Amino acid sequence: xxxxxxxxxxxxxxxxxxxxxxxxxxxxxxxxxxxxxxxxxxxxxxxxxxxxxxxxxxxxxxxxxxxxxxxxxxxxxxxxxxxxxxxxxxxxxxxxxxxxxxxxxxxxxxxxxxxxxxxxxxxxxxxxxxxxxxxxxxxxxxxxxxxxxxxxxxxxxxxxxxxxxxxxxxxxxxxxxxxxxxxxxxxxxxxxxxxxxxxxxxxxxxxxxxxxxxxxxxxxxxxxxxxxxxxxxxxxxxxxxxxxxxxxxxxxx
Amino acid sequence: xxxxxxxxxxxxxxxxxxxxxxxxxxxxxxxxxxxxxxxxxxxxxxxxxxxxxxxxxxxxxxxxxxxxxxxxxxxxxxxxxxxxxxxxxxxxxxxxxxxxxxxxxxxxxxxxxxxxxxxxxxxxxxxxxxxxxxxxxxxxxxxxxxxxxxxxxxxxxxxxxxxxxxxxxxxxxxxxxxxxxxxxxxxxxxxxxxxxxxxxxxxxxxxxxxxxxxxxxxxxxxxxxxxxxxxxxxxxxxxxxxxxxxxxxxxxxxxxxxxxxxxxxxxxxxxxx
Numbered sequence: 001x002x003x004x005x006x007x008x009x010x011x012x013x014x015x016x017x018x019x020x021x022x023x024x025x026x027x028x029x030x031x032x033x034x035x036x037x038x039x040x041x042x043x044x045x046x047x048x049x050x051x052x053x054x055x056x057x058x059x060x061x062x063x064x065x066x067x068x069x070x071x072x073x074x075x076x077x078x079x080x081x082x083x084x085x086x087x088x089x090x091x092x093x094x095x096x097x098x099x100x101x102x103x104x105x106x107x108x109x110x111x112x113x114x115x116x117x118x119x120x121x122x123x124x125x126x127x128x129x130x131x132x133x134x135x136x137x138x139x140x141x142x143x144x145x146x147x148x149x150x151x152x153x154x155x156x157x158x159x160x161x162x163x164x165x166x167x168x169x170x171x172x173x174x175x176x177x178x179x180x181x182x183x184x185x186x187x188x189x190x191x192x193x194x195x196x197x198x199x200x201x202x203x204x205x206x207x208x209x210x211x212x213x214x215x216x217x218x219x220x221x222x223x224x225x226x227x228x229x230x231x232x233x234x235x236x237x238x239x240x241x242x243x244x245x246x247x248x249x250x251x252x253x
Numbered sequence: 254x255x256x257x258x259x260x261x262x263x264x265x266x267x268x269x270x271x272x273x274x275x276x277x278x279x280x281x282x283x284x285x286x287x288x289x290x291x292x293x294x295x296x297x298x299x300x301x302x303x304x305x306x307x308x309x310x311x312x313x314x315x316x317x318x319x320x321x322x323x324x325x326x327x328x329x330x331x332x333x334x335x336x337x338x339x340x341x342x343x344x345x346x347x348x349x350x351x352x353x354x355x356x357x358x359x360x361x362x363x364x365x366x367x368x369x370x371x372x373x374x375x376x377x378x379x380x381x382x383x384x385x386x387x388x389x390x391x392x393x394x395x396x397x398x399x400x401x402x403x404x405x406x407x408x409x410x411x412x413x414x415x416x417x418x419x420x421x422x423x424x425x426x427x428x429x430x431x432x433x434x435x436x437x438x439x440x441x442x443x444x445x446x447x448x449x450x451x452x453x454x455x456x457x458x459x460x461x462x463x464x465x466x467x468x469x470x471x472x473x474x475x476x477x478x479x480x481x482x483x484x485x486x487x488x489x490x491x492x493x494x495x496x497x498x499x500x501x502x503x504x505x506x507x508x509x510x511x512x513x514x515x516x517x518x519x520x521x522x523x524x525x526x
Contacts, residue, residue, distance in 0.1 A: 015359045040381045098276035108502065109495045110457045113464065113472065116479035116487060120301050192369055200371040204465050211374065215465075218377030226377050237370045 067209030078137030086145025137190035144186025148179035335394020343402030351410025397458030398451035409443030
């Protein structure tokens with residue numbers, strides 16, 4: 001009966017909501033009934049209440065704006081550098097073959113632990129967070145850009161050559177559109193890494209936006225605020241990923 | 254004549270294969286030489302770039318004396334413990350989730366969205382529950398390792414072809430037999446890849462947590478040296494961590510490729526690390 005009324009996608013969404021709110025309800029009940037000490041765990045309602053009060057009357061919106069600014073700045077740097085270097089690595093085969101493995105190896109190592117170096121150069125400022133985070137976004141964009149150009153169907157290039165297109169026109173009308181979906185995959189990955197890095201570094205270094213708020217609340221042992229910060233950071237991450245997925249869907253369409 | 258052409262072709266192919274390695278070596282030499290010169294002359298950020306020789310000297314002290322052993326032990330406990338807990342939770346949950354497509358349909362987006370949240374931000378919660386000792390770092394390592402392991406196990410479960418299950422059932426195989434003879438060989442490669450990626454995630458998570466609040470550990474030492482502005486010691490410690498992480502990754506890769514070939518499709522899981 002339910003299946004005839006509700007579309008499968010809506011049914012899935014409802015089930016997900018039921019699962020999420022069921023879990024949150026269980027935590028709420030556990031805290032209210034005293035099964036878990038309030039010193040360790042704030043009830044979800046308390047966390048949302050604190051988050052709302054910070055959004056309305058506190059400086060949560062300002063902190064979110066700082067985080068968004070850091071993400072946007074890091075993405076801009078990563079995009080410009082990533083596209084340029086990715087194109088060079090594809091255009092010059094020897095350079096590509098030489099540095100692709102080096103970049104991948106560097107990316108696989110725990111580079112984020114080198115953040116004190118950036119603190120020395122840029123101080124405890126957003127600039128340190130932006131520059132280091134942009135590295136995490138740049139590498140996937142470089143590798144995906146190179147791979148995207150490599151995967152362009154050679155027949156398309158032959159068609160362009162037979163039409164006597166100039167190099168600029170070939171790039172603009174054939175190479176770039178053909179490589180765009182795969183390049184966007186790199187953006188998606190890059191933005192995901194930037195998001196994780198910005199929020200993580202803000203928390204560790206205690207500078208910038210939402211991550212810093214979480215860190216300060218933890219130092220003050222404000223349990224409600226810790227969980228509010230956690231909820232806010234998680235929601236921000238989820239919102240970003242949702243937007244990236246939507247954008248990728250639209251690009252591929 | 255043909256032999257000569259073939260020899261020339263094979264020589265040029267070998268040359269082409271060696272060329273990237275030569276460029277990499279050249280880049281490394283130029284990088285090290287430039288750093289050494291900057292360090293010696295103090296022309297750019299004098300305190301920030303100590304000479305390479307100072308860094309290597311410091312590294313030698315780490316490997317030849319027991320100075321770092323308590324910190325290495327604390328970090329290894331957090332990282333390997335984190336990997337173990339992550340695997341103990343991730344593999345069974347991955348199997349359960351992966352074996353139920355309808356349940357997976359409901360939960361998959363939730364898991365994928367949560368996988369992208371930076372795990373270090375859960376550290377204050379672990380501090381509340383477990384204190385500032387090693388266990389809270391182990392917990393960060395565990396949650397960081399959990400997602401790649403669970404997600405790759407789920408991916409492996411999805412790859413199990415239903416025809417294999419049908420054949421096993423037709424032959425009257427018990428549930429245990431199906432699990433050990435059909436599922437396990439099919440998903441082992443994915444689990445191994447998950448463990449390898451999980452190790453990297455655990456290293457990053459646990460050591461990053463150590464840089465925040467700790468009393469021991471390699472991450473703690475990095476921040477200590479940074480606080481004391483002992484840059485050569487900090488660089489050598491970072492170098493040591495990179496070398497150890499690379500060796501662990503390489504060792505796991507070699508071990509797993511000996512045990513079974515890794516699935517190609519399980520390589521593109523970077524975003525969940």
